[in-house]
Amino acid sequence: MHDIKGRDDKDVLDARTSERLSARLRQARQMRGMTLKVLADAAGCSESLLSKIENGKAYPSLPMLNRLVKALDMSMGWMFDDRDSRAPIIFRAGHRPPVPLLDRAIAVERVIPDAEGHTLRCNIVHVEAGASSPGEQQHAGEEAGFLLNGQIELLIDGRAHRLSAGDAFAFRSDQPHSYRNVGPTRASVFWVNTPALT
Numbered sequence: 198m199h200d201i202k203g204r205d206d207k208d209v210l211d212a213r214t215s216e217r218l219s220a221r222l223r224q225a226r227q228m229r230g231m232t233l234k235v236l237a238d239a240a241g242c243s244e245s246l247l248s249k250i251e252n253g254k255a256y257p258s259l260p261m262l263n264r265l266v267k268a269l270d271m272s273m274g275w276m277f278d279d280r281d282s283r284a285p286i287i288f289r290a291g292h293r294p295p296v297p298l299l300d301r302a303i304a305v306e307r308v309i310p311d312a313e314g315h316t317l318r319c320n321i322v323h324v325e326a327g328a329s330s331p332g333e334q335q336h337a338g339e340e341a342g343f344l345l346n347g348q349i350e351l352l353i354d355g356r357a358h359r360l361s362a363g364d365a366f367a368f369r370s371d372q373p374h375s376y377r378n379v380g381p382t383r384a385s386v387f388w389v390n391t392p393a394l395t
Contacts (some may be wrong), residue, residue: 214277215256221276223251224316229337239268285308296320302328308387318392320358324384329377338370338391347384351376 226236237247241264242257251254257265266273288308296305302325309319324347324366333352343365354372359379368374370391378384 219251219253225271236268240264248371275319317389319389322386322388324378326378326381330375333373335373336370340370341367342386342388345385347377347382348380349384350379
């Protein structure tokens with residue numbers, strides 16, 4: 198660990214990277230539902246030191262950062278991802294960026310840009326009749342949605358739930374989940390979730 202005061206500039210990350218690192222650590226810990234104490238214990242450091250790191254008053258050594266990343270079960274790449282945070286804030290109808298998928302029976306439109314600083318991922322998911330998600334998903338965080346049109350079946354932790362237009366849902370993402378269109382027409386879901394940390 199290095200204190201911010203009296204640090205040797207050649208031995209530290211630049212201010213922007215250091216600020217991002219602090220924010221990412223705090224975000225990852227909160228998304229995992231971990232307290233400062235739980236993460237500090239898992240990484241072998243004190244709770245007060247971890248609090249200083251998350252608040253930008255100290256920064257971790259590389260070995261400690263590795264321990265934190267392992268305890269959070271995330272990748273070092275995500276920690277330092279530098280996507281442009283100056284992405285547009287307005288997406289007009291018909292101009293929302295599509296998400297490329299292998300399955301042509303499912304189309305996804307981004308509602309919130311996939312950029313640094315966004316804790317949530319928000320999409321409109323269009324599912325053709327008979328199509329289903331590519332297997333079950335499971336990760337830390339939460340999911341919520343509103344069925345705009347059509348009919349879908351959500352399978353959450355082994356239980357099937359049928360939804361029609363106007364129905365909404367919310368569940369923890371750490372439960373295995375999948376979906377399929379059980380109606381005769383295309384279904385569209387306004388879907389918000391905490392992205393998986395990879």
